Structures are given as structure tokens and as C-alpha cells.
Amino acid sequence: MGRYTGPACRLCRRQAMKLFLKGDRCYMAKCPIETGRPVPGVHGQRRSKLSAYGVQLREKQRLRRMFGMQERQFRVFFERALRTRGVTGEKLLQSLELRLDSLVYRLGFAPSRRAARQMVNHGHIAVNGRKNTIPSRVLKAGDKIQVRERKPGREYAARFMDSAESRGLAAWLQLKKDLFEGEVLHVPTREEIAPTVDEQLIVELYSK
Numbered sequence: 001m002g003r004y005t006g007p008a009c010r011l012c013r014r015q016a017m018k019l020f021l022k023g024d025r026c027y028m029a030k031c032p033i034e035t036g037r038p039v040p041g042v043h044g045q046r047r048s049k050l051s052a053y054g055v056q057l058r059e060k061q062r063l064r065r066m067f068g069m070q071e072r073q074f075r076v077f078f079e080r081a082l083r084t085r086g087v088t089g090e091k092l093l094q095s096l097e098l099r100l101d102s103l104v105y106r107l108g109f110a111p112s113r114r115a116a117r118q119m120v121n122h123g124h125i126a127v128n129g130r131k132n133t134i135p136s137r138v139l140k141a142g143d144k145i146q147v148r149e150r151k152p153g154r155e156y157a158a159r160f161m162d163s164a165e166s167r168g169l170a171a172w173l174q175l176k177k178d179l180f181e182g183e184v185l186h187v188p189t190r191e192e193i194a195p196t197v198d199e200q201l202i203v204e205l206y207s208k
Contacts, residue, residue: 089199108164
């Protein structure tokens with residue numbers, strides 16, 4: 001499956017909001033969103049009114065890019081949420097937040113989801129005491145995530161844990177810094193989920 005390898009900040013400029021794709025750089029004053037750089041492309045300065053479909057598509061692209069997923073993989077997560085009992089949009093957000101790479105990022109073991117995905121792929125992460133190399137694995141309440149006892153992985157995680165903790169840890173997660181371990185306390189509610197998107201627009205888009 002292909003993946004986007006271009007400039008991360010270009011995606012944020014396209015969505016006209018921070019997607020937090022570059023770790024600490026996103027919190028600096030030189031962030032392109034902070035400096036007011038326009039939408040990329042020769043017509044970036046032009047403001048055009050979006051159709052209803054365009055608004056729905058933009059919302060879907062925003063969430064998909066925030067989690068660094070290709071369209072086919074994102075669609076799989078949506079269809080899984082559609083088959084789950086409950087509010088489809090909320091179930092979609094919950095499953096995205098409970099992905100292993102997202103949890104590694106949320107716990108501060110990596111500066112971004114892209115870096116967290118690489119960390120998992122390289123075998124630095126264990127789930128419930130067992131090595132795991134599948135970034136898209138969806139965890140559940142009670143699962144524990146740990147940086148394995150390997151010097152490269154722990155040195156890397158130690159560089160980012162303090163800054164992540166200073167920005168605040170999600171209430172549905174618990175972190176034990178000295179053990180390089182985190183735990184999912186419970187499945188997050190919609191109010192506890194960070195993405196500033198209107199998930200109902202995404203449900204409407206895929207329901208057409």
C-alpha cells in the first residue's frame with residue numbers, strides 16, 4: 001500500500017489547520033499555519049465557496065491525513081464502525097484513537113503519528129508484554145503499551161515524553177514514565193477525543 005512521502009506541512013496548509021504531523025515543530029511560531037502561509041498551489045490565494053460535497057470531502061480528508069492513512073485503509077475503519085452497534089461517527093473516532101500507532105503518539109513515546117508508526121514497525125513496542133509490529137492494531141481497555149527494553153527505543157522515547165506530558169495526557173490513558181509503559185484505562189468518549197472534526201459529515205459522505 002502506498003503512503004504519502006511529501007512535505008507534511010503542505011497537508012496542514014491544504015486543510016488550513018494544524019494536523020500535528022511534525023511533532024514539536026507544530027507548537028513553534030515558525031509553523032506555516034501560525035505564520036499565515038496560504039493554501040498550496042498556484043490558486044492558493046483564491047477563496048472559493050465549497051459545495052456540500054466539498055465540505056464533506058474536506059472533513060474526511062482532514063481526519064484521514066491527521067491519522068496518516070490511505071483512503072482504502074480509512075474506508076475499512078469506517079465500514080468496521082458502521083457494523084458496530086452505536087453512533088457510527090463516534091465509533092470511527094474511537095477506533096482511530098485506539099490504533100497502536102496513535103496510542104504510542106498520545107503517550108509521548110514518539111513526536112508524531114508518523115514517527116510512532118515507524119517505531120512500531122521497527123519492533124520497539126510491546127503490547128501486554130509481547131512484541132507488536134502492526135501499527136493499525138486496535139487496542140481495548142486494559143491493554144498495556146510498553147517501549148521494549150532496548151537502548152535505542154528507550155533513548156528515543158525519553159526525548160519526547162516530558163514535552164508530551166507538559167501538554168497534557170488524555171484522561172483515558174495512564175503513563176508510567178519510569179517503566180516506559182502506558183495503559184488504556186477506558187475507551188474514550190466523544191468529549192475526550194481530540195480531533196476537531198465533524199464526523200457526521202464523513203458518515204454522510206460515505207452514505208451516498
